[in-house]
Amino acid sequence: MTDCRIHPSILSADFANLEAELRRIHTADAVHVDVMDNHFVPNLTLGLPIVQRLQQVSDLPLDVHLMIEDVDRWGPGFAEAGAQSVTFHAEASNAPVKLARDLRSSGARAAMALRPATPIEPYLDMLPELDMVLIMTVEPGFGGQSFLDITLPKIRRTRAAIEGTGLPIALQVDGGISRDTILRAAEAGADVFVAGSAVYGADEPAAAIDTLRNVVTG
Ligand code: DX5
Ligand code: ZN
DSSP: OOOOEEEEBGGGSOGGGHHHHHHTTTTOSOEEEEEEBSSSSSOBOOOHHHHHHHHHHOSSOEEEEEEOSSHHHHHHHHHHTTOSEEEEEGGGOSOHHHHHHHHHHTTSEEEEEEOTTSOSGGGGGGGGGOSEEEEESSOTTOSSOOOOGGGHHHHHHHHHHHHHHTSOOEEEEESSOSTTTHHHHHHHTOOEEEESHHHHTSSSHHHHHHHHHHHHHO
């Protein structure tokens, strides 16, 4: 069976009722938490205290996506909070190898994200330092944007490079994932899919997750 994990993004959830919103996605593999600082991206969401509380009340593992500057300083705190994975942006880190090692030694999976126009090639040698690569399929900052097909060649190249390492590195996509676009990303080599509006915009988020998974696994 094709590997396929669905991580709903709570960016599209009701921020006044996050604990209840987590229960609505019980069929998910993890919950994707978008942290934005209004510097790396032009939007502001939530920070470490809320992630710490989500960790306490969530039955699902936390997949924390940091869209922040100073990530070398802030990143390890999210790992110490108990997140399953912590994703930093390559464009925001001055020392990505050190940061990936710090995240792992703090108990989290280390993941690195690339904006749509950032190439993977400068980072190929550090793939063994990572547990997951996130290829952004929209410009980060907001939910509800359209999937960018220009990212598909990079997804293919990254998948090929991961295969070359022989390591179990996950390949995540984030942005514009829906029942109409998920198969394109999967066929290019993605195996972890973030979906915000496609899940929380549905009447039954848990069923929407199953629908997305079924599109990939048949
Ligand atoms: C955007 C965030 C995404 C966002 C995806 O910068 O990183 O996780 O929630 O939302 P959709 O699935 O609506 O594109
Ligand atoms: Zn995200």
